[in-house]
Amino acid sequence: MKADLLVTPQQFVWEETFELRSGDQLEGFELIYETYGELNASASNAVLICHALSGNHHAAGRHAADDTKPGWWDSAIGPGKPIDTNRFYVVSLNNLGGCHGSSGPLSTNPVTGNPYGPSFPTVTVSDWVRSQALLADHLGVETFAAIIGGSLGGMQVLQWSIDFPQRVAHAVVIAAAPKLSAQNIAFNEIARHAITSDPEFQDGNYRTQNTNPDHGLGIARMIGHVTYLSANGMGTKFGRELKSGDITSATDVEFQVESYLQYQGANFAKTFDANTYIRMTHALDYFDPAQDNNDNLAATLAKATAQFLVISFSSDWRFSPARSAEIVDGLVEAKKNVVSACIESEHGHDSFLLPIERYFEVLGGYLKRVGAEK
Numbered sequence: 354m355k356a357d358l359l360v361t362p363q364q365f366v367w368e369e370t371f372e373l374r375s376g377d378q379l380e381g382f383e384l385i386y387e388t389y390g391e392l393n394a395s396a397s398n399a400v401l402i403c404h405a406l407s408g409n410h411h412a413a414g415r416h417a418a419d420d421t422k423p424g425w426w427d428s429a430i431g432p433g434k435p436i437d438t439n440r441f442y443v444v445s446l447n448n449l450g451g452c453h454g455s456s457g458p459l460s461t462n463p464v465t466g467n468p469y470g471p472s473f474p475t476v477t478v479s480d481w482v483r484s485q486a487l488l489a490d491h492l493g494v495e496t497f498a499a500i501i502g503g504s505l506g507g508m509q510v511l512q513w514s515i516d517f518p519q520r521v522a523h524a525v526v527i528a529a530a531p532k533l534s535a536q537n538i539a540f541n542e543i544a545r546h547a548i549t550s551d552p553e554f555q556d557g558n559y560r561t562q563n564t565n566p567d568h569g570l571g572i573a574r575m576i577g578h579v580t581y582l583s584a585n586g587m588g589t590k591f592g593r594e595l596k597s598g599d600i601t602s603a604t605d606v607e608f609q610v611e612s613y614l615q616y617q618g619a620n621f622a623k624t625f626d627a628n629t630y631i632r633m634t635h636a637l638d639y640f641d642p643a644q645d646n647n648d649n650l651a652a653t654l655a656k657a658t659a660q661f662l663v664i665s666f667s668s669d670w671r672f673s674p675a676r677s678a679e680i681v682d683g684l685v686e687a688k689k690n691v692v693s694a695c696i697e698s699e700h701g702h703d704s705f706l707l708p709i710e711r712y713f714e715v716l717g718g719y720l721k722r723v724g725a726e727k
Contacts, residue, residue, distance in 0.1 A: 358431070360387050360414035360424075362454065365446075365488050377474035380463050384488055385410045385454030386446035389430055390438030392493070398724070399494040400436060401485065402426065402445040403502030403509035406577070406633050407625060409453035412445035413438075428708040435717035440724035441498065449484045450476040450633065452626035459560070459626055471557025471628055478505075478640045482512045486520065496520050499723050503527035503705035504672060505633070508640045511680070514657040515642055523723050524659040525716070528669055528705040530676035531650050531683065532641040537671065540580055541634040544573035548627045557628050570627045571618030578617050583668035583701035643683075650683035657684075661691040662719045664712065666704040692719070 365384045372378050387410050392399060402412050404425075413430035415423050430436045430443055447455040450473060458473040489497070500521050502510045507529025514524045533541075548554060551569030555562045591610040646652040661684055665677035674695045684691040696712045698704040704712065 358414045359418065360389065360411075360416065362387055362410060362416075364454070365491050367484070367487055371484070373474055373480050374477045375475045379449075379456065379474070382449055382456035382484065383454070383460070384446050384449065384456070384484060385451075386444060386488060387411060387414070387424075388492075389413050389443040389445075390441050392442040396493050396495065397498060398441050399489075399492070399497050400441045400443045400720075401489070401497050401500045401513075402430070402436075402443060403481075403485075403500065403506035403513075404445070404448065405502070405504035405506045406637065407621070407630075408506070409451060410445050410447040410455075411453075413443070426706065429713065429716070435713045435720060436501065437717075437720065437724065441720075444488070444492065444494075446485065446488060448476075448481045448633075450629060450636075452629040457626070458557075458628035458632070468560055470560060473628065473632065475635060476632055477636055478508050478512045479516060479642075481509055481636070482516050485509075485513075486517055489520070496522055498726070499523040499525055499720065501525040501527070502529070504529060504702065505637055505640075508637075511654075512640075512642060514659045514661075515653060518656050518658045521657075521659040522726075523662070523719075524657070525662045525664070525719070526677070526680060527664045527716075528666055528672050528677070528702055529680070530672050531643060531679050533638055534676075538638050540576060540671075541638055544576045545631050545634060547572040547576065548631060554627065557631075559627065565622070566627050567619070567622040570622040570625065570630065571615075573618075573630060574621035574625075575614045575618040578614060580671045581702040583670065583699055585668060586699040586701050589699060650679065651686035654683050654687040654689060657687070657689055659689075661689060662716075663691060663693040664705075664715060665693075665695045666698045666700070666702070666712075667695055668699050669702045669704060671702040 362385050368381045370378050411424045412426045413424040432439045447453045450457045452459050458469050460469055462469045500510050500513050507526040510524045510526050513521050548566055548569040551566035553564045554566040559565050643650040643653045663677050663681050665674040681693045694715045698709055
């Protein structure tokens with residue numbers, strides 16, 4: 354997208370009661386979203402972007418002329434880019450329960466007049482998808498030409514194809530899994546424990562106590578960040594280079610990788626909400642659509658009518674190519690139209706966010722076919 358393109362976040366307000374899968378309910382909610390490109394006369398060129406754990410609505414463009422940081426997927430969304438805004442009307446939102454403007458723990462509970470804080474209810478991937486469908490109604494989009502997401506975003510794409518099959522023409526699932534492994538659930542629990550054991554967490558009431566669990570949230574991010582990288586990628590980027598100290602005398606030693614992780618953790622703690630992090634990771638843990646069909650993924654996907662593109666990355670050990678293969682196998686068994694690709698990359702799970710040439714060739718080539726249908 355052009356560097357001088359300015360985008361303005363918009364707000365969707367749902368004023369009716371919204372029932373959650375947990376049995377709890379919200380007395381209305383708000384979603385923050387952005388759009389890129391123009392909706393055509395038949396409303397047939399809309400593409401929905403589903404964000405991952407720490408993502409938000411700002412996927413592309415800039416909010417101001419002096420904004421030095423574009424959206425998190427700006428390399429992929431824009432004129433002539435894989436998700437081409439000359440062809441598509443692209444919608445990106447901050448999920449329900451988020452901390453970047455959508456209703457979540459930082460929001461005011463309309464019933465009590467106080468911030469939700471830890472009382473904000475548990476949300477699931479299926480709750481997100483239903484709220485996104487309401488946003489689509491608001492925008493006048495009956496069927497998305499494509500719904501695209503990586504990691505937790507890819508899980509939302511799968512849920513869309515199951516819950517609203519007639520509203521998804523193409524489903525692009527990137528670096529995802531049909532459910533989390535025990536190892537992944539364990540990583541999430543360690544991260545949550547780092548947050549909740551921080552004395553500043555205050556049982557989730559840190560905002561009303563004018564504090565923040567910076568230390569715990571920073572550690573949670575450090576744990577997550579390590580799992581998003583690969584051993585080879587970290588070796589290439591950092592090796593055993595020192596930032597300071599003398600390793601021979603073991604005096605004041607700090608490796609470059611240590612400094613990098615500390616920086617990432619500290620920055621994340623300034624921009625992300627701890628209660629939101631806890632809810633987002635629980636949503637990851639609870640995602641298991643095949644559970645409703647005796648763990649038969651093919652039977653679960655039988656409802657889908659979309660065509661699928663499934664992409665994985667060779668060095669991704671958090672959501673390995675084998676987990677994407679489970680999705681592909683389920684789709685093949687369910688006799689669905691699916692193409693897949695495993696992209697060579699040393700960047701681990703984070704590869705889905707990067708402008709890797711072969712990855713963008715596959716994604717862009719597939720979407721050109723989608724665009725040609727419009």
